[in-house]
Amino acid sequence: MFAAYVTVTILASIFTGIAAVTYLIDHDYPKAQADMKRVPRSWIPRLGMALAAGSLGLLAGFAVPLLGTLAAAGLVLYFIGALIAHLRVGSRQLVGWAVFFVSVVAALTVNVLYHW
Template sequence: MNIAATVVAVLAAAMSGFSGYSLLSRAAWVVEAMEEYEVPQTWWTPLGAAKAAGALGLLIGLFVPVIAIAAGIGLVLYYTGAVVTVIRARSYKHIPFPVIYAAPVVAAFALGFAA
């Protein structure tokens, strides 16, 4: 893996980890959004854990590439689901947020496969 792919993968892990932590710690801005999107509160912990696991998988994947691929796929699917959820909630102004979190994951994939 080249340096650019490594840096982007670490950035993607940091962003997803922060997002997972924010949901698990029930940050006010996250709770407000989740309520607006009508995501059941019983899903919040598993969703936050999924993001945290994806972030950890990206970091482990620096040493075990197959783990990075699985974590990346999982995070891309997660953020795709987040975009769908935001659209279903008709909160169109929030669409960029899951896209911003997904972008470094996709970029890490592209850089990793280009190397």
């Protein structure tokens, strides 16, 4: 179980960390996504910071298990919000969302199973 916990947590942290970097370096992809979902561009840095905090929180969970659990739960909520944003504008381009969502749900699941 330990190997699954470490592997899934690190993968979820890498996925969300890469997404956070694209949001924080002012890459074109997050801008296009924000425009498509009719989200103000001023939210992009905040969304990037939320992703970065979640990514770092997952890693910090190796030292403080409760922090990892809370970070994973926060990321699950973040991606539920992303799904709502997609559906609100009628977007059915959900493959990318699904990859992120499944990875953070898996991280939350292995975290809870391993620690609690």
